[in-house]
Amino acid sequence: MKTGSARSTKTIPTETHSKSFQIVQTISDSDYPVYKVTNKDNTQFFALKVYPYRDGKINKYFANEVRFMSLKHSNIIRVFHSEVREKVIRDGKPRFFSHIVMEYAPYGDLMTFTMKHKIWNDQKLVRTYFHQLIDALEYLHSNDLYHMDVKLENLLIGENFVLKLADFDTGYKKGDRTLLGSGTSGRRAPERKDPDVEGMAACDIYSAGICLFNMAVGHFPYSELQPGSKQEDLWAMMLDEDEKFWQRHQKITENYSQILTPMFKSLFMSMTKRNPLERISIEEIKQSAWYQGPVYKPDELINVMKAYFSDDN
Secondary structure (H helix, E strand, O other): OOOOOOOOOOOOOOOOOHHHEEEEEEEEOOOOOEEEEEEOOOOOEEEEEEEEOEOOEOOHHHHHHHHHOOOOOOOEOOEEEEEEEEEEEEOOEEEEEEEEEEEOOOOOEHHHHHHHHOHHHOHHHHHHHHHHHHHHHHHHHHOOEEOOOOOHHHEEEOHHHOEEEOOOOOOEEOOOOOOOOOOOOOOOOHHHHOOOOOOHHHHHHHHHHHHHHHHHHOOOOOOOOOOOOOOOOHHHHHHOOOHHHHHHHHHHOOOHHHHOOHHHHHHHHHHOOOOHHHOOOHHHHHHOOOOOOOOOOHHHHHHHHHHHHHHHO
């Protein structure tokens, strides 16, 4: 596997079962809860993601995610260790679960940050994080790996405010016979709903385009409507490249003339074409006019982001 950018070295306790850690707080209380934990010496924080057993068997999403543990890239969350089977007693009955120990991202996810701080008012910041997302996907795809659920909620903000792509429980490796899940509504490519989908790179590129729109414009480009809905179908407008799509968004977008530029529209539409074979490649994304615009250097990014987080205090 090709290696990514250098990262700071972190240690992990020799005993890596969950009893080696103390829970500090709950990060995510979902089907697979994530906890901020500290080691026994209380010197370092990690994230611990838990997968309950199902019908007495290892959770298939855990089994899938641990296959991506060897990833090493500055824009991908580092997984240090996994534990297949642990037991706890609840209500007098044994419960079994698996877990992974990951790099802790102290500044949360990019969706929360985007909506709280309206980063669409700083297109240079949007472009900086979009560059980091594309770097992560380029590394994955060059190794025949695909995330398959790219969304702002799965983009974390790590140390030095560097973007970290996380959550590979529905990830795909070239040669896999099955694909877990069907992606997230409103973020997935049209073909992602098909269990026999092909062209995994195109799926990731489409979802990255939705991430770009979220950050740059400040809202979702569309929602997937239920059959028979009488609401206006912005998704169909977008896929059909109907100019009404942009007319609708112009009415609800702040500073639309500075955001919805021809360069931005061209890039977004080329990433989200209905036909996956017609979608732009990562190399073509990097050559696009919008992508070629200014970005923050690492030290500049730190200063910009520190200002945002200092306002939270």
